[in-house]
């Protein structure tokens with residue numbers, strides 16, 4: 001896991017005040033880090049166009065141009081006049097070593113966007129937008145200094161200074177930021193950073209339900225009850241996913257007999273040995289409120305998904321302990337509305353996912369939220385985790401049912417809700433990532449079949 005920060009200015013100030021470092025020193029390390037990245041990946045002599053703004057983002061770019069000059073065919077383009085003190089100083093330094101300046105953009109082999117960084121605010125002028133569009137249309141390798149300017153520069157790589165910024169993980173910029181690398185600024189990251197309540201998950205954070213002891217039996221690995229309504233396909237896929245993911249016993253709770261694999265049991269009553277319940281997938285209106293209340297009256301960990309977000313029982317269920325909910329954005333808007341937290345559109349949610357996830361968790365600190373998206377947000381209380389491995393491969397009916405089964409299966413096996421949410425979500429996205437077929441062709445069964453290879 002890595003820390004993610006709302007801002008890093010306070011971390012810079014810590015360097016000045018506690019480590020006797022200076023803004024100039026941090027900037028030189030930032031520029032050095034970018035130079036090292038380019039030298040490690042691109043042949044000497046390549047043409048490099050560094051486009052600079054007037055602030056310290058531009059100053060980073062000017063310092064980079066000076067460092068690369070002569071080893072690379074570097075050209076500097078000033079999009080705005082140097083304005084900050086550091087930008088003026090870095091401009092002077094670049095001029096003193098005769099770095100070439102150009103007044104026209106051109107299709108260099110490497111383009112570095114050092115126009116706007118964390119100081120960007122408001123809207124981009126049409127002139128700047130036009131310039132960024134011109135750069136986007138070039139075939140060059142595109143590198144964003146710290147953050148892509150105004151999030152309108154389509155970066156292949158974002159080399160971000162000091163620490164990860166939360167804005168880099170909004171869904172709306174997932175196709176903009178490219179591959180993100182953190183550059184150290186003269187001290188190790190663990191010295192530069194403070195602890196943060198927002199963490200970026202890594203594949204290594206997946207805790208598989210591997211079996212350790214031999215002296216066990218099928219009762220040792222949980223019993224998941226999946227409430228199955230009219231649309232049985234959804235609950236059957238959840239049940240299969242849970243079974244594949246180590247849950248030794250899985251029962252479909254239904255009033256009808258369901259066509260399901262032999263290994264999935266069926267019952268009209270909640271099994272005595274049930275250790276978790278999954279509710280919502282394909283629920284429809286088959287069960288009365290009192291039947292559902294009876295199922296959930298025993299304090300078992302609960303996985304809530306899909307139809308239950310539109311059910312009058314939702315608020316009651318959210319008040320229970322050990323609850324994990326797995327809404328997609330549209331369902332989350334319904335949850336926010338139903339719980340009288342916010343009345344927003346999906347577009348408004350997608351513009352401020354972190355804020356609304358935090359708002360929900362403030363209202364329901366014991367509920368673990370898994371907000372689906374390109375970057376999955378997992379939130380519980382004040383803690384927030386970002387799973388950056390979401391992919392468009394999962395944009396298929398049934399993917400969510402599999403996710404529900406993965407998480408519910410881990411709940412049934414005794415995982416704490418947050419651990420079940422993190423590992424279930426990571427397993428889900430890694431299954432999609434390891435899918436070998438065409439990106440449009442994945443089916444939920446492909447995900448389930450891939451579980452044995454995790």
Ligand SMILES: NC(=O)C1=CN([C@@H]2O[C@H](COP(=O)(O)OP(=O)(O)OC[C@H]3O[C@@H](n4cnc5c(N)ncnc54)[C@H](OP(=O)(O)O)[C@@H]3O)[C@@H](O)[C@H]2O)[C@H](O)CC1
Nearest residue numbers: 027054055056057116117118119120121122123146161162
């Ligand atoms: N630890 C770190 O992250 C470090 C980061 N460094 C670099 O510093 C920049 C932040 O520098 P700052 O000077 O605060 O801001 P920027 O350079 O990003 O932008 C300020 C300039 O941008 C202009 N601006 C702001 N909004 C707009 C807009 N909507 N349209 C056009 N121009 C805009 C602003 O102009 P004004 O006229 O408004 O003043 C400024 O000129 C950070 O991103 C890193 O690259 C340090 O180098 C090392 C530590």
Ligand SMILES: [K+]
Nearest residue numbers: 113116147149
């Ligand atoms: K930038």
